[in-house]
Each structure stands twice: as C-alpha cells, then as structure tokens.
Amino acid sequence: MFDSKGPCKKQYLRDTVLKGDFSMFFFTWTESKLTNHRATMKHLALAMLLCVLMSLSDCQCIFKLRTPEGENQTHCQDGVDLTWHPKDTKWRNSECQNCTCDRCCYEYATPTRFPEDCVSVFDPKACQYVVHKKDNSSELCPIFAAVGK
Template sequence: MFTIISKVLPVSFTAIPYETRRQTLLRSSAKMRRYLSLAFVVCAMLPSSYGFCTAKVQDQGKTHCFDEVDNKWHPVGSTWINSESMDCSCSRCCTVYAIPRNFPDDCVSVFDNVACVYKVHKRDDPSVECPFLGAVGK
C-alpha cells in the first residue's frame, strides 16, 4: 500500500515542513469558507425571488406550448398570467403574489382572484385594512 501512495505522491507529505503544510491548509480552508459563504448567500436569495415556481419541460422545435391550467396554447417566448395567478412562460410558472404574515390576530387575509393579491382586513369589518409586517413570496 505504501508503494501505491508513494507513486501518487512522489514527495513524502511528512518531508514538507510543518509551517508550509499549515499555511497551505489555512489558505485552502479560507477559500472553502468563501465558497460556502457565497453558496449560503445564493441559497438565501433564491426563496426571495419567487414564492413558488414550477418548471416545465419544453420540447425543442415547437412554436407553441400548452397551459394545462387554462387549456390554452401560447407562442414560445410569450408570457401570460393564468387563472391561478401564476406568471407563466413556456418553461416555468411562478406565483405573482405574496402571502401576508405577521398581522394582528383580529385580522384575516383574503385572496382576491381578480387582482391576484392578498388583502388583510379586520375580521368583523372588511372595509378596514390591517397592517402586516411581512410577506412570503414575490
């Protein structure tokens, strides 16, 4: 086994001075921390771009694609909002609304299908809007 390792690593690892090995490991761990930090930031940003998306398989050479929700054909390259308030193209559909969070207990959120938005109002008086401190989605 030692002969196999020595063929892969022509210089014995123990022959390298300790300080040089330490500096090499520190440099590589610093790079790894940078890459992990970048990956964390990218992963944290993804959910904020869209609340919910679905991907579609797009057939090459087709001039139109089919929206299964509304049962309509659309030209490739076009975008549309379907009856479920999804912003669609031939390759994906994503929600166009944000879901309110952190609003008072005496309030309720109701989805408006026509405007594709959630409205937050008092439970006993829909004419009085309520503030909300956060939302999930687009």
C-alpha cells in the first residue's frame, strides 16, 4: 500500500479536497439553477394570475367622491342623466355605463383592429360596437383587437 507520511498521502488528500470542492461548487450551481427556475415559475404564475384578474375587473371606471354629508343619504344622483337612484342599487345610464352610487363603469369594448374594408358602429341600444363591411352592413367582420371590457 502506501505510507501515510509519504507523498502518496498528500496526493490523496489533495485530490479528495479538490474533488470535494468541485462537487460542492457543482451542488451550489445546481441549487442556484433550481432556485432561479422556481423563481421564474413563480413570476410566470403571478403574471398569469394578474392577466386573469384583469380580464375579470372593470377596465374603465369612474369613481365618485364621497362627501361626509353624503354618507347618510338614501339616494345618489347619476352624473350623466341626472337621475336619482336608491343607495345599494345598480343601473345603466344613457352612455351605457353600469353604475352604483360609488362608481360608473363602461361595459363595452371598443374595436381597434379589424379589416380595412370594415367599419365599427356603436349600437347604443345594445351598448356594443358592431363591425361590418363598409358597403354591406349585414356582413359582419372579425375583430382582431379591442380596448375595454
């Protein structure tokens, strides 16, 4: 075998320490890569959650300022139609906004991308935009992008 005091022992110890350091470095690198992957996945999950929540939220809302004297009132006034409504009720005004005493929100999407031979027309009775051919209003066109809900 080898003498524990000879050069073979030193070589054995040097190889063991170097291999140990390398494996420790490799383990740390692997752990770091795994941690970065987990962090990336968490950020991706958070981004997906925000996208889902954004689609469920009201996108264009006008919030009404509450005044101390208005806290005890039983009715509130619509700022567009100037009509009065009981507190804790919902209504739709003439500008197609769904309202409460706290806010009014636009509940339609405005088309922004559609074919060039088409036109978007707002239907106030249905509270939505209809995109149809410029020369034939009965032929509907596809909508590629829209802003709003």
